[in-house]
Amino acid sequence: MKKLFVYLAGLTLLSANAFADDFDYDAFVKAYFDAQVRTQQPNATQNDLEYYLSFLADDVGSQHFPNAPDDSREPDGKAMMRKGMGRYLGVHTEYKAELIDYQYGFNAVSIKHKFSAKGKRSDGSEFSYSKIALDVLELENGKISVIRRYSE
Structure with missing residues (x-):
């Protein structure tokens, strides 16, 4: 049994390292950011939203201060x-957006x-805002498992 545990632990590390070595973080960030921006455009469609959601794990957790301070992953997080x-x-x-910078490391962006x-x-009143934000994304199996947004 002990040998089986050691084997499985080693296999897990190898598969995690393979993900880290083969994953194209640059392409992922650019595609994800583009998808996110598309959901905010005046002509955004349900298809744009579905494309954005395709980057997320089904049980994604999302934290967005100050409105959503809980980052718990829920079984129906994507829904x-x-x-x-x-x-x-x-x-x-x-709506205008600009990617300022991004960094990535093992399973995080x-x-x-x-x-x-x-x-x-919906009440007809108008709004306007401008912000700088830092989004921290945790990745699991090539999908975003947790989103944390920090902004002014």
Whole structure:
């Protein structure tokens, strides 16, 4: 039994190292950021949202200070994000974003970006904002398992 445990532990390390060696973080960051930006555009569609969600694990956890301080992974995390983000598709009349910098390490990515938006709320009132944010993404099996957003 002890040999089996050692074998399985070694196999896990080898597969984790293979992921780290073969994973194209640069392409992942660029594709993910593009998908995220597409969901915020004035003409964003359900297809744009589904493409963004394709980067996420089914049980993704999302933390977005100050509104969502809990980063717990939920079995239906992706479904919850689909529902929440779906309510806001197309509310922006204007949206611009710029990738400032990104860093990555073993199964983690940080993305610093700035964005600005204008739009209308459901009550007809207008809003406008501009922010710089740092998103920290934890990866598991090539999918985002936890998102943490820090912004001003």
